[in-house]
């Protein structure tokens with residue numbers, strides 16, 4: 458194959474993949490797209506005044522926007538052409554299926570460790586442009602690959618109201634209380650100040666503002682203005698002038714994301730749901746999946762401590778964020794609000810059902826998993842019924 462044919466085939470693959478990714482349940486939001494009621498899935502978190510509602514709708518359009526190459530999409534890396542391509546289950550802003558997982562890689566010497574980064578970092582772009590220099594030799598040595606699922610972004614504005622000290626008050630890295638769980642926060646240096654990482658599977662990012670910037674660069678290849686906090690891509694190799702997003706578009710998307718209601722409870726009135734809720738607490742799920750953390754505007758019913766835990770057996774293979782507590786096997790306790798609509802589960806989607814997810818909890822959670830397995834069939838069913846109402 459000569460170079461031109463190779464490039465053309467590559468571009469064909471690129472464009473057909475883009476079509477596939479943006480084609481899944483594609484949802485084009487315009488001014489007439491109904492806004493779900495306040496507090497509903499995909500609706501605002503509170504009553505918005507007329508100006509706020511307009512800004513929220515504009516922000517939803519930025520989240521939905523199919524960026525074009527003329528506007529800065531890609532180069533050298535992109536995963537999709539819009540945020541909504543991945544965050545769309547069951548509604549824009551939601552989670553993503555296995556088909557839109559992203560991948561990280563590194564070297565762990567066939568599982569013998571230690572984990573090492575390879576030159577160029579861990580991130581493998583889904584749709585790196587075929588004409589990118591160096592694409593061919595990006596990762597010949599890699600021997601460990603980690604899929605990452607697209608989490609829900611509903612309710613992240615409320616998570617933002619939880620103070621660092623509230624999260625730190627639940628840390629117990631040396632298991633002084635003897636429950637087997639060793640929750641630890643990930644502190645991130647932002648311009649000389651330490652902030653708790655609350656977002657991302659490995660708690661790698663402190664705030665929603667930072668995550669939107671990071672995602673614009675990492676997912677769609679859109680550059681953002683310099684701000685000194687260290688997240689987001691400032692320049693790239695394409696000919697479009699940087700920053701590629703207008704400040705007002707960014708502000709609108711941030712407003713939308715901050716005011717996207719948390720997933721509401723399912724509302725199942727079966728009395729077994731309450732039985733399941735009390736079992737969730739008594740077997741110890743609530744040690745890590747703390748039902749509510751205090752936020753500045755009131756309690757936040759997220760079912761997480763926002764701390765890192767290792768729930769995997771010793772032979773688990775995955776990536777590590779070197780120099781941080783997010784080593785191999787460590788993930789942030791994911792919030793459980795909305796789990797009824799975000800299957801499959803765990804960072805890479807390895808658990809198809811809620812029960813599969815529970816049974817994969819080992820290491821720090823082994824006593825709790827054992828306690829779940831010791832329950833009678835009816836109690837297990839009640840606990841699962843409670844989870845499937847979240």
Ligand code: HEC
Pocket residue numbers: 536537538539540541542543544553557558559583605606607608609610613655656657658659665668669672673674676677
């Ligand atoms: C290719 C799929 C994909 C696209 C496109 C995508 N995301 Fe994500 N998003 C993910 C994955 C995967 C994660 C988890 C990443 C991790 O922690 O490793 C994530 C995490 C997030 C989070 C943090 C959620 C949490 O609870 O920790 C936010 C916020 C977010 N994305 C916003 C966006 C925005 C804004 C865009 C568009 C600029 C976008 N995403 C585009 C896949 C995607």
Ligand code: HEC
Pocket residue numbers: 638639658740741742743744745746765766767768788789790791792793796799801802803804805811814815818821822825826829844
């Ligand atoms: C030691 C802390 C800890 C305990 C105890 C614990 N979990 Fe988890 N849980 C986690 C962590 C960490 C993850 C994420 C692991 C990953 O992504 O690979 C998780 C993931 C989950 C998920 C998947 C959520 C998603 O969105 O993918 C469910 C469901 C879940 N836990 C339910 C439970 C239940 C039910 C119990 C009690 C039987 C329990 N957990 C006990 C820490 C804990």
